Structures are given as C-alpha cells and as structure tokens.
Amino acid sequence: MPEPTPRLHTERLSAFFGSTAAVKQVTLAFPPNTVTAVIGPSGCGKSTFLRCLNRLHELSRGGRVEGGVWLDGTDIYDPDVNPVAIRRRIGMVFQHPNPFPTMSIHGNVAAGLRVNGRLSRADTDVAVERALRGAALWDEVKDRLRASPLALSGGQQQRLCIARAIAPAPDVILLDEPTSALDPIATQSIETLVQELKRDFTVVMVTHNMQQAGRISDYTAFFYLGTLIEHDVTTKIFTAPSEERTEAYITGRFG
C-alpha cells in the first residue's frame, strides 16, 4: 500500500511525568482518512501518547513533551503556536463519557462551535444537527435537544461526546478507549461510527481491545513500555507481525 502524505505525524516524540518517561522517541505518521489503532498493555504510554497529539499532556501535573508533532506541516509544539487553536483542529473523545452536565444536549454539541467564534442561531442549529447525524444520535435525541445529557444512556452520552468533538469540523479525531466503559451493543454502534468518521477525519484510536483494533482500523501501532514496537497495516500486524513482542501480545501470551 503506498503511503499517502500524512496529515499528522510525530517525530521522536517523548513524554514525561516529572523525570519519568512515559513515551519514548516515538516517530509515527497518520495518513488522512484512515483509522489508526494504538494498542498495547496497560501503562504502555498509549494514552499519554494520544494526549501529546492535542497538547493535553502538558497540562497534567509534571507533564512535559520533547520532540515534535506535525499537523499539516506545522509543528504544533512551536512556541508561536497557540495550543488552544491546535485543540480546535484536533477533537478528542475520552474513555468515560463526559458531557457538560450544565448544558443541554444541544448546548453540548454547540459548545465547541461557540468557542470557535460567533455563529448565528440558524447556523448553529444546522451544525448541531449535522454533528448529531454524524454521530448517529440525531434520531434518538431530535425531540429532546433541550433536555439534560445526563438523561441519556452511557452509549448515547459517548456518541454525544463524539458529536461534540466533530461539530467544529476538526481535521483529526482522537479517541481514548472510547468503548471501554460501554456495553457490547453500545460498543458496536461506536465502532460502526468510527468506520464512518474516517470519511471526513483522520482518526487515531487508543484501545486495549485487540479484536476492536482488528475490526475497525487500517493501521495499528503497538506500544510497549513507552516505546513504539511496531507500526503497520492492521491486517499485517494481526497476521504476520515482524516483531516477536507484537506477536506475543496479539496472541495473548502477555499483556
């Protein structure tokens, strides 16, 4: 498969908590309109790696980053780059659904739009509907857009968070184990959704579920102890990995 120009890539990216390195010298590229799964055992640095991609890691206590992350040719760690502007171009969905409890369903989806600048009420409504349809939630909530998001089920809340993330039309969507708190049926709907998201976005998804990585990703990156062990087309990783540690993890011999 020929490598398209990456939308997002990292170069020798390291992330620290204080003096402890959680991610070590990772160089990785994410081609546009693909889903890349980041897998590895707990504590391997995959979530920390993801949080470096939208400059969230540096807000953690003792969080520090070395190396570079490039988004469409811009080094997002350049001192002239405003991290807030970067986060508006890179949406994120977290492990546990975290809708804003003080805002309505509509308000949650509109939150990222409002912060991007003034939109007319009509334009906001159009964008909210588009995002909710994109997150396959519109039909379930169209009659109660002003209701509290806490009235939704966990799976619906997570799709609401996806709608909130895609509403401002970012370039990249980061998903941090988005289904680990959900039941199998909700998981399935999120997985289907992720497949559709790649039409419009570059998707990077951390997961501890290898079957999930195999089902929905185009590329898979295997992390172990903060180091990128192997990165390749998903089918190759799952059928003929080059690294012994990858094979051991995938076949369930450790992790």
Place this chain on the structure above:
Amino acid sequence: MIARPLRRRLVSRLMTGLTLVAAALALLPLFAIFADLVLKGASSLNLEFFVATPPAAGQTGGGVANAIVGTLLIVGVGSVLGLPVGIGAGVYLAEYPDGRFSSLVRFFADVLNGTPSVIAGIVVWTWVVRPMGGFSALSGAVALAILMIPMVTRTTEEMVRLVPHSLREAALALGYPRWRTTAQVMVRAAWPGIVTGGLVAVARIAGETAPLLFTALGNLNFKTNLLQPMQTLSLQIYFFATSPFDDWHRLAWGAALVLMALVLLVGVGARYATRSRIRNA
C-alpha cells in the same frame, strides 16, 4: 456459633442507640431555643412591632422597624462586599491549587475563619471608623464582609474541586481557553454549591453582634444613611436585654424571634439550592 452474631447484634444496637441519642442531644438546643423564643417573643409581635421604632426608656409599645431594616441593609452591603471576593478567591484556590501564593491564601483564610469576630470589629474600628471620623453602617458591613470572606472562600474552593476533572479536560480538548473552562464549565457546574455556601455565610453574619459594637454602633432612630450609626436586630437584642426595663426585654424577645426566623429563612434557601443540585445530578 450463636454467641458472636448475638454479641454483634447487641453492639450494633448499642452503637445505633448512642448515635441516636447524640443526634437528639444536638437537636435539643435548637428546639429549646426556638420554643423559648416563640413562647416569650410571639406575644410582642404585632403590626406596631414591625413599623415603629423603639419606645423611650420606660415607655410601652414601639417596635424594631429600624433594626429590621438596618439588619437587611448592613448584611446586604456586607454580602455585596464579601461574596464576590470570597467566591473569586475560592475559584482561584481551586484552579491554581499548588502555588506558594495559594497555600498562603488558604492558610490565612483558615486563620481568619478561626478568628473571634470581635477582633474583626476592633480592626475595622481602626481601619475604617477612626479615619472616617465616626461609627457607620458601612463600617459594620465591612466588618461582616471580613468575617464572611474566608468562609465563602473555603466553601467555594471545595465546591469547584468537587467538579470532575474530566469536564475540565473535555472543555480544554474542545479548544476552550483556560478562563472559559473555569468560568463556563467548572464554576457553572459548581454554582449550586457555591450559592449554598454563600447563603450559609449570609446567615452566619446576620446574627453577628460583637463586630458591630465598634462599627455600626446601633441607633434607636430609623436610619437608612450608610454613613451614620445604624441599628441591627442583634445589637437591638443586646441593648434591650441588658437594659433594666421590662418592656425593652419584651421587645428583645420579639427581635430575637424575628432574627431567628430570618436566619432560618436563609437556611431554608440554602437547603433549596442544595436540593435542586441533587435533583439535576
């Protein structure tokens, strides 16, 4: 086989009983006070009590209209001065919990919280009353604000800290700047709790007497000028209760009942704010 469970049941009964007794003992003074106030104060409550000023010494009739209005004014101005500072400081402590400045502020807030209220009165007398050349309602409000700030600071800090960290990350990941994350997500989520804490502090200062002795001083006439001495219910009770006249004692009981009712009203408001928070969650 049977002995241990029986013993456990007995110990459990005993401990439950002890906590029940403790709870009853804790409630007893409240009911005793309220019953006493109603018994001795309710008879003084009539229209005149709410619209008239105190009678001259030894005379009958009269009311505490000046003290009711004075309490509302001084507590109102004190809250306007104290609540924004306290809430602002509390939000700062919750959002920047680590710095040396924060631990300093937290430490002084705790010290101030434990400071006897009479000291706030003396300090304000030195800072405000003397430079301004006389006692005033405004200086009383300043003293009450000083008492209120540390209480509101700590409750606000606690409330903002209770907001889940995941909401902050959600906002930041959406591209919210720091200040908008704080104001529109964290403080908004904590707001019902902040309001409750504020109302509890308002109720606390409404009953303060000592800091007003050196500041608002008290006034037997009806005044609404904040730059002059002004009466409050608490001062009225103090003056009348220590006077030798039966009729003033009667008014003091009535004033105590009204003050208690006002504090209770604010307390019910605080409960209401808390309730609505639980219902939403």
